[in-house]
Amino acid sequence: MLTVCIKWQKQVFPGIEIDTSQPPVVFKTQLYTLTGVPPERQKIMVKGGILKDDTDWSTLGLKDGQKLMMIGTADEIVKAPENGPVFVEDLPEEEQAAALGHSAGLYNLGNTCYMNSTLQCLHSVPELKSALLSYSDNARGNGVDQASHTLTVATRNTFGELDQSIRPVAPLHFLQMLRKKYPQFAQQQNNVYMQQDAEECWTQLVYTLSQTLTSEASEPTAGQMKELFGIDLVSRVHCAESGEESSEAESVFSLKCHISHEVNHLHEGLKHGLKTELEKVSPSLGRTAIYTRESRINELPRYLTVQFVRFFWKRESNQKAKILRKVDYPLELDVYDFCSDELKLKLQTPRQVLRDAESAKFGLKVQVKTSSSQNIEGSSTSAGESSSMDIDKAADSSVPKKQLTGIYDLIAVLTHKGRSADSGHYVGWVKQDDGKWIEFDDDNPSIRKEEEILKLSGGGDWHMAYICLYKARVI
Structure with a gap:
């Protein structure tokens, strides 16, 4: 120093x-x-x-x-005129931010676009911002290490700066705390900080917040990371050679879209990602054997994270190589087919209510038929009854509010341009409340059209989707 x-x-x-x-x-x-x-x-x-x-x-x-x-000259805010029209640049800074409809950009502090794009995408989750807002400087709970606590505080402060400023924010303190908690992000080459993998940054940050925001230090109403991002999987593990079969359960924070020559769409990639092969010792055979693991979603989050597995380790070049294949992804993602039978049963009623609500938008009367089957809360309705009613009444009588439907809407995309995860450039693309999209290219946010977002599917050297964040459609 x-x-x-x-x-x-x-x-x-x-x-x-x-x-x-x-x-x-x-x-x-x-x-x-x-x-x-x-x-x-x-x-x-x-x-x-x-x-x-x-x-x-x-x-x-x-x-x-x-x-x-x-x-050098500083940015100056022009005073608002006493008479006549008021322009955005004439407003106080905090009012300018609200008028522009999007948060500030983030300065690149030397190959930190991987971090900036991650922060901008996660910043799009209001429930996460609320959880962080309730996390105080002295809120370190039992079992939470100091580095995790300080990184959480730095995340909270950075999100606050993004919301309050129209000028680019310098996330210096966050970067320092990230490198303190995870030293791999402080790697240097020729005395220059190296580019890092945005997915690794995303995963480590979400994991850290899952440790701190679910502790006793967090307000119970703030919204926990498990509820926001956690995905419960139930898996059937089967060995065709020995006939052995078992079941496993795990909780993850993202689904993987595996890419091969057969995969052209996200739906196909997710299907491949939920069925994998592994090699382990078979007790009955007394040696290693090939097992197939078929997973299904048993519990869904409010925000679904999907990672495109575009990078693999290439021994010849000793680095992560990139799969450039084009893989289309939708603005609306339905994961019903990937759910367990138990979860599918729970989703049936809210999905029907959602379909009825969409029909009601066109002025159609909805015929609601009840049966003796249990609804998602486990209660029963009278058998054989049917009536015509307003969709709001149907929703109130069928299911509680805020029930997941298995249908998600795209709200953020983190893209990568280049041939290696540890080089190139990362950018965050975030949907605003008014429906417009903002490209957050470090300190330079710019408005984009929705059709431009769907063109980030790969197939060349332009930016392509690496992580997609979807928001649950609820009733």
Whole structure:
């Protein structure tokens, strides 16, 4: 660590620390928070030249306490006119953010697009933001390590900054806590932080939050990660050679879409992902044998995460290679076919109510027929009765509110451009409440059309879906 003094215009900022293990762009984000001068506008004079984003600190010969000069203009908010129309740029910053309809971008702190895209996609889940909001600085529960606690606090604070600012946010503290909790994200090559796999970042962050937000420190009404993202699977494990069969249960936070020459659509890839082969010792045969595991969903989450398994380890190049095959995915995903018989039975009534509700939108009267079969709460209705009623009444009498239907709507896509997971570029695409899509390319958000989102299915060198996030349609 070095401590320097920065002179900017008529102001002097003493005692600013430089972490020489991180690229200069990180130092520039620190100055941005102090001065309001965006990193791309900053000109910091060192050794008669200008500090570049990728300069090696060791080549500059900086000394502790040295004074540096910065040139650059800060973003200024124009005062609102007293009369006449009021434009977005004339509003206070917090009102501008609301008027724009989307949150701020995130500065790339040196190959951190994998992290930025992950944060933007998860930031689209309001229940997660509510859970984080209720998590206090002193809320560390039993069994939660300090690194997990501080990463959760950093996530909460970063989400808060995204909601309150129209200027790009520098997630420096979050990055530091992420690397402290998971050192693999601090890997360097030639003194430069390496690009990382966005799926690994997503998985580790969700796992950490599942440990902290479900602890006693979290408000019970905040919404737990298991309810939001957890998927319960029940599996049948069978060995054709020995005839052995067993069942297994597990809880995961994402479904895998396996890609092969037979897979052209997400539905097919999910089907492949739920049926796998494994090799293990057979007690009856006394040696290893091939087993088939067929899994079914036994409990669904409010938000369904789907990962496209596009990367595999290529021994020849000693890196993760990418499958470029085009795999289409829908705006509306129905996972009913992948559910266990038990779950299918629970979904039947809410699915019927949803279909009736959609019919009612067109002014059609809905014929609701009840039977002696149990509804999803286990209660029985009178046999043989039928009546015509308004769909709202049907919904109230058939099932409780907020029941899952097995149908999901796409709300976020994390894409990758390039040939390797540890290189290239990651971007988050997020659907807003008003239906429009925003492409979050680091610090540069831009509006996109829905048809552009469906073109991110692969088949070339353009951005292609790596993770899709779907929101449950409930009744």
